[in-house]
Amino acid sequence: FSFHGVFIVVSTKYSAVGSSPPRSTRHTPIQTAAASTRTDPPGRPAATMEEELHALLRDLDALKQLPDPASIDRMRDRVVKMMGPSGAAAAATRSKIKDMSAEVVDSNPYSRLMALQRMGIVDNYERIRDYSVAIVGVGGVGSVAAEMLTRCGIGRLLLYDYDTVELANMNRLFFRPDQVGMTKTDAAVQTLSEINPDVVLESYSLNITTVKGFETFLGSLKARSSNGRSTGVDLVLSCVDNYEARMVVNQACNELRQTWMESGVSEDAVSGHIQLLVPGETACFACAPPLVVASGVDERTLKRDGVCAASLPTTMGVVAGLLVQNSLKYLLKFGQVSPYLGYNSLKDFFPTMEMRPNPQCSNPACLERQKEYMQSKPARDAAAKAKMEAEASAAIEYPVHMDNEWNISVLDDSDTATSSVQRAATDILPEGLVRELPDEDTYVEPPAAPASCGAIDDDLEELQRQLDALNSS
């Protein structure tokens, strides 16, 4: 019984004679993903399905004699009907796209992203396809972050969660009521592969806080992508909701020298944070747990039996947005990557700070990484100096900070000057484009109000003279 195979054949034939030929005839993992979760449509006896398939085969044979687009459309409709609602959705998705194009046509899913290059924001947007990101925890923040990265065309996405979709999750974004009961990773793969079949998706339905789960987690972070796009992963995003899981991600990343970003939303749903963690260079999660810093509450007391934490799609969406924005800046090397960014929704307050590693950290791997980081300082300084000299000879105007590989700076008085200088470098817009709002340095003061009523009186006298002149002529 090869229902799956028949669909692929029909789909290929249909595409080949359709009005818009596909860019690629390769088939996507959508069918695989959908097939693994699909069951026979309810209420349809197997015999009927078999009869349908035989009829389809007869039609296919007939096509060999005389290709007829109308009969192909009819066959496709029948196949989609047989697949049921979720299958029909999968059948409506596009095929893979080999190269990202900047071509401005309605059918190009990447035109708006590639425009970031033309706007001078990103040097080479297509590099996003070389990157692999692991998302640990596919809940209110992780699922939305996964969707954002998928829509941005990330090369490979690894998803980890042990939970299933529940109706109680529907106050958040991403998951749908018809996915209730599916594992969160399977449901995510189903949706994400439909949205963008170019992304290589790997789903791990496991608990990283178990011994076996941790081993699989470590192994998967090290593993090479099947399509040879990259070795290991470029970034790990922690989107888990408890202290223990964060400590496990911290342990894995410290061991692997893996840069990661942590995210969290408070129990009362009105504040959150993101944090960049570079083993040895910044504070690790064991050096200073961020939620403790942010709210003054030890998170270990947050997950109590029978106590239901509140959650809002808004706060989770904001935190996911901040997290993926920081990830895009880190991966595609634009703007400033935030070392820590808090969000207090009640006051719309976004605190930032830098956290150095704690020399008394309780995590041995963190201490090792700190030692390595200190030992590599001379080499790093030399590289930074060489880079600065190269840039100076290339006559680039803005300042480069010696001890600051990501151009991170703590907010102070000189910050305004720095940012306006840096903005000037990217200020040049392509021909034909203008900014809607004036820049702060080109803002023109409105003309001062008249100093006295005397000026107005003078104007009135002048007006009266002009009117008199008109009347007398």
Ligand SMILES: [Zn+2]
């Ligand atoms: Zn540490």
